[in-house]
Each structure stands twice: as C-alpha cells, then as structure tokens.
Amino acid sequence: MHDDLTQCPECGLLQRIPVLPPGGSSVCARCGCVLHRDRPDxxxxxxxxxxxxxxxxxxxxxxxxxxxxxxxxxxxxxxxxxxxxxxxxxxxxxxxxxxxxxxxxxxxxxxxxxxxxxxxxxxxxxxxxxxxxxxxxxxxxxxxxxxxxxxxxxxxxxxxxxxxxxxxxxxxxxxxxxxxxxxxxxxxxxxLVWSRVPRGTRAGAPLRAADSIGCEVCELVVARHPAPGAGLRLHCPRCAALLRYRKxxxxxxxxxxxxxxxxxxxxxxxxxxxxxxxxxxxxxxxxxxxxxxxxxxxxxxxxxxxxxxxxxxxxxxxxxxxxxxxxxxxxxxxxxxxxxxxxxxxxxxxxxxxxxxxxxxxxxxxxxxxxxxxxxxxxxxxxxxxxxxxxxxxxxxxxxxxxxDRLGPDLESERALQQGQDHVRDRERGDPGARGADGPSAVRARTG
Ligand SMILES: [Zn+2]
Ligand SMILES: [Zn+2]
Known part of the structure; x- marks a missing residue:
C-alpha cells in the first residue's frame, strides 16, 4: 500500500502513507486517526x-x-x-x-x-x-x-x-x-491481504479529489464515476466491496x-x-x-x-x-x-x-x-x-x-492527489529515485 493514495476513513483526507519504520505507525495529518501500523512478522x-x-x-x-x-x-x-x-x-x-x-x-x-x-x-x-x-x-x-x-x-x-x-x-x-x-x-x-490482491487497472485512479471515492474496507482510492458500461453500482476493484462516496x-x-x-x-x-x-x-x-x-x-x-x-x-x-x-x-x-x-x-x-x-x-x-x-x-x-x-x-x-465535508473545498486532498500522480508518472518513466519511496506526504509517521 505504500506509495499508494489512501483515504482517511474518519475525515476523508486523501494522503500517501510513507514507508514505516519497524513497529511504526502513520496517523492522519488532519484528524489524527491511525491509518496504518507496521506489524512485524x-x-x-x-x-x-x-x-x-x-x-x-x-x-x-x-x-x-x-x-x-x-x-x-x-x-x-x-x-x-x-x-x-x-x-x-x-x-x-x-x-x-x-x-x-x-x-x-x-x-x-x-x-x-x-x-x-x-x-x-x-x-x-x-x-x-x-x-x-x-x-x-x-x-x-x-x-x-x-x-x-x-x-x-x-x-x-x-x-x-x-x-x-x-x-x-x-x-x-x-x-x-x-x-x-x-x-x-x-x-x-x-x-497482508490487500497488498497481494491485484488492484485492477490504473484507469480507475481519480484525477480530482472531488471525483475520488475511498473503499471503506481496503482503503483503495478510485475514480468516483464508473467507466462506461460498468453499471451504476461501483465495486472496489481490489476487495469487491460496494463503493460509496459517503455512507x-x-x-x-x-x-x-x-x-x-x-x-x-x-x-x-x-x-x-x-x-x-x-x-x-x-x-x-x-x-x-x-x-x-x-x-x-x-x-x-x-x-x-x-x-x-x-x-x-x-x-x-x-x-x-x-x-x-x-x-x-x-x-x-x-x-x-x-x-x-x-x-x-x-x-x-x-x-x-x-x-x-x-x-x-x-x-x-x-x-x-x-x-x-x-x-x-x-x-x-x-x-x-x-x-x-x-x-x-x-x-x-x-x-x-x-x-x-462541511468545511469547504478540500485543498489538502487535491495536493496529495497531485503528488501521488507525479510519483506514479516518475515511476512509470522508470525513475523511482526521482521522489523517495516516502516522498512528499501528508502523513506523519511515528514509532512505537
Ligand atoms: Zn483523517
Ligand atoms: Zn476495497
């Protein structure tokens, strides 16, 4: 999941999780909710x-x-x-x-x-x-x-x-x-499970924060509007859960x-x-x-x-x-x-x-x-x-x-989305070092 875009389940902020030190955890930069923990073995x-x-x-x-x-x-x-x-x-x-x-x-x-x-x-x-x-x-x-x-x-x-x-x-x-x-x-x-499941095609990635929809189960972020012919109900390409912009x-x-x-x-x-x-x-x-x-x-x-x-x-x-x-x-x-x-x-x-x-x-x-x-x-x-x-x-x-949502346009998410896209572009160009694996991120990592 590292270097992937994720959505905070509690405040909806889009952000990227950096590579965590052993035993470390990452918390949402906006609401402080724990997003991910490194659990050794x-x-x-x-x-x-x-x-x-x-x-x-x-x-x-x-x-x-x-x-x-x-x-x-x-x-x-x-x-x-x-x-x-x-x-x-x-x-x-x-x-x-x-x-x-x-x-x-x-x-x-x-x-x-x-x-x-x-x-x-x-x-x-x-x-x-x-x-x-x-x-x-x-x-x-x-x-x-x-x-x-x-x-x-x-x-x-x-x-x-x-x-x-x-x-x-x-x-x-x-x-x-x-x-x-x-x-x-x-x-x-x-x-353990989500990192091994294929994520579906990249075509599902959102371009704007307002178009993004985060899976409530596996936290994958995809575009909100389904591809033509995909039907009205959008399912997560990774875990098959029904995707909903909000509950x-x-x-x-x-x-x-x-x-x-x-x-x-x-x-x-x-x-x-x-x-x-x-x-x-x-x-x-x-x-x-x-x-x-x-x-x-x-x-x-x-x-x-x-x-x-x-x-x-x-x-x-x-x-x-x-x-x-x-x-x-x-x-x-x-x-x-x-x-x-x-x-x-x-x-x-x-x-x-x-x-x-x-x-x-x-x-x-x-x-x-x-x-x-x-x-x-x-x-x-x-x-x-x-x-x-x-x-x-x-x-x-x-x-x-x-x-x-009531606080107005989500500029932080927009920025994280752009950073994520730049990162993917760098990687696709075969230049993984252009931005470190834990490049710009809205997430704070902490140990313990
Ligand atoms: Zn949050
Ligand atoms: Zn999912």
Whole structure:
C-alpha cells in the first residue's frame, strides 16, 4: 500500500502513507486517526494465535463453564446454557443477541480468519479470499467475549451470598481466549491481504479529489464515476466491496436509530430486567436496583462499573451522537478534530453496555432450581438490549467525514492527489529515485 493514495476513513483526507519504520505507525495529518501500523512478522503471529484461539474456543464451548450449588443441589452450565434458558423463557430476542455476540461472532471470526491465513501462508490467492477477509473485518465489533467475562464477574459476585459457585475447565480456556483473540487482532496486518490482491487497472485512479471515492474496507482510492458500461453500482476493484462516496443516507439513518434508542432507553431503565426467586422470595431487579444491591452489599467498585457501563455510557453515547448530528446539520466549523475524536469514543465504548444483558443470561443459566432458586429475564432486558444494539448501529451508520465535508473545498486532498500522480508518472518513466519511496506526504509517521 505504500506509495499508494489512501483515504482517511474518519475525515476523508486523501494522503500517501510513507514507508514505516519497524513497529511504526502513520496517523492522519488532519484528524489524527491511525491509518496504518507496521506489524512485524504479522502472518506467522496471527496464524499461531488464530490456531490457539480455535483450540481454546472448542474447549470453552465443550466443557462445563460454571457450576452452581445450593443446599446440596448442583447445576452445571456450559456457555450455551444461558442462550437455551433465555429461549425457553420466551426471550428469543435476548437469546439471539447473546448467542451472536458471545459465541457465533468470535467463533466465525476465528474460523474465517484461519480460512484467509492458510492460503496466504501457502502463497496462494484464491479469488474468494478478499471477500472472506471483508467479513472477518465486519464481524470484529460484534465479538464481545471480554464484555461477557465482566458479566461473569458481576454474576459470580451477585450469587456469592446465595450459593457456592465453582469454576469449570471451560472458564479458564475462555479467559485465555480473550487475550489470544485480542492478540490475533493486534497482530493482523490488513496489508497482508490487500497488498497481494491485484488492484485492477490504473484507469480507475481519480484525477480530482472531488471525483475520488475511498473503499471503506481496503482503503483503495478510485475514480468516483464508473467507466462506461460498468453499471451504476461501483465495486472496489481490489476487495469487491460496494463503493460509496459517503455512507448512504448517513444523517437520516443515524437520526432514526438514535430516536429509536432514546424511545427504548426509558423502559430499559424503568422496567425490571429480571426476577430472582430464592427460597420462596421473589425479587424484581431493574438496572438501577441491581446497582443498588451491589452498593448495599459493599461491592462499590463493581457497582460503579455496572452503573457506568449500563446507565452512563448509553446516555453519553446518545448525547454525543445527537450533538454530532446537529453540528453536521447546521454546518458547524467548530473544532472538527475534536468532534471526530468524540465520534471515535462512541465507537469504542458502546459495546461495554452489553454487560447487564450477559449478566441476565449467565444468571438464568446458573440458577435453575425451580422454587428453591431461579432467575427469569424480564421485558426490561429486551429494551435494554435494543438500546445497546441500536446505539451501536447508529454509531456505525454515522459518517464522520461529513464533519469535514462541511468545511469547504478540500485543498489538502487535491495536493496529495497531485503528488501521488507525479510519483506514479516518475515511476512509470522508470525513475523511482526521482521522489523517495516516502516522498512528499501528508502523513506523519511515528514509532512505537
Ligand atoms: Zn483523517
Ligand atoms: Zn476495497
């Protein structure tokens, strides 16, 4: 990708990535977003971690996870028990979200990644490989094993007074898997795939910044207007993703999703998310009363974590999105860099709100002793789950490049485009030394 034109996914600036020092990274000259990292020995490390991850995934799903013992009665659960139990209680919506985020997405991600890495390791490039890699990238935000682990911690603490909880072998595999998966994601260099895929013809290169369209998946920049006969829908010549100048109807879609999330936010916090039956006593818990329970039992660090993740983060995320939407609608020119950073925050923190949904699922799986002790999910949990998923979708449908589009003509991109074309011309003339491989560039490289 070096010496190629790239488009910053967050501010839309066209720029060229210089050759990076080992372990270095390049950040966008305008908004500060990390564009590319040099990851030494990426293929070997990612492949090793992916294989280890799949083995741990099999152990984590095949063996007992936690066991719950109360007055001589013991129940054993696997990772999937919570999903089955929620489905049995008629809460199929929560069951589907828990199954997807804690089991299906991480499992698929590891399997597809292995399917991508093996041909690369064998130095082959089947035609389906770029599309498959695209799915791996799209699945990443939906894998939430780390949030699930926090859910386990909260559940175990909540049950510690009521019963004895014992860890099964799968819990340890699950804990290690979280780090292995994070390691694989950090070791994976997308350039491993993209640099080996032919980029299509040069004819697709844009002449003006306003004509350029950057691929959201592989970041290749091509001309916006399709060649005659190419059809109206333009696909990336490298990864086959549908090319869009900006995310389609970004403002309308984001407004709709934010509004839907706001509507769900009230019942999510007011209605009970679960009822706990213990020795004949029945107690309903809302999100806030759950936090109160942790507080009154002296577990204030955990209470603080649950409060921040479940009440504060969704509200903050909605407020930030509404602010960004309004600032784009009124064509604000105020601190675009800071607003882009705000957007980056909403994308990273949102998933942690899922912790209470996981707690309900884990408790429902563990506490299944009928009248002696049982936990049932309630309607509040469905609304809460909806708030988390809707705010995640809202953040994904917002296009941060709109913040910068409102600032007027993009002269910096025009300059980068010209430099890129001069560079290509020099190279085609057989004069690669005319401009160093990392010649004029808008990108700053930094090590570490
Ligand atoms: Zn940028
Ligand atoms: Zn692409």
């Amino acid at each position: 990426s293929l070997n490390r990612t492949l090793a971690l992916t294989i280890a991850g799949l083995a741990l995934f099999a152990i984590a799903n095949g063996f007992p996870f936690l066991s719950f013992s109360m007055q001589g009665q013991v129940t054993q659960t696997t990772l999937f028990t919570g999903v089955l139990e929620l489905y049995g209680q008629g809460q199929w919506q929560i069951a589907a979200v828990v199954a997807f985020t804690s089991i299906l997405a991480p499992g698929l991600q590891l399997t597809l990644l292995l399917a991508v890495l093996i041909p690369l390791y064998a130095r082959r490039l089947p035609s389906w490989l770029p599309s498959l890699f695209r799915y791996v990238r799209n699945l990443t935000p939906w894998g939430m094993m780390d949030v699930f682990m926090l859910g386990i911690l909260v559940s175990v603490v909540k049950l510690s007074e009521m019963a004895t909880i014992l860890a099964g072998p799968s819990l340890f595999a699950f804990a290690v898997l979280i780090f292995v998966l994070a390691g694989a994601q950090a070791a994976l260099d997308p350039d 389609p109807e970004s403002l309308e879609r984001t407004w709709a999703l934010v509004l839907a999330a706001v509507i769900c936010y009230l019942p999510a916090n007011l209605l009970p998310i679960m009822t706990v039956t213990s020795l004949g006593r029945v107690r309903s818990d809302t999100i806030l009363s759950g936090v109160g329970y942790l507080l009154t039992h002296g577990m204030w660090p955990l209470a603080a974590i649950v409060f921040v993740a479940s009440v504060f983060v969704p509200l903050l995320k909605l407020l930030i999105l509404v602010y960004l939407l309004i600032s784009v609608e009124v064509r604000s020119g105020w601190r675009p860099r800071e607003r882009t950073r705000l957007y980056r925050i909403t994308e990273t923190i949102g998933r942690w709100s899922m912790v209470d949904v996981f707690v309900v699922s884990i408790l429902a799986a563990l506490v299944r002793l009928g009248n002696l002790a049982s936990v049932e999910a309630q309607t509040g949990a469905i609304f809460f789950c909806a708030v988390v998923v809707l705010t995640m979708l809202a953040a994904m449908s917002f296009d941060p490049r709109l913040i910068w």
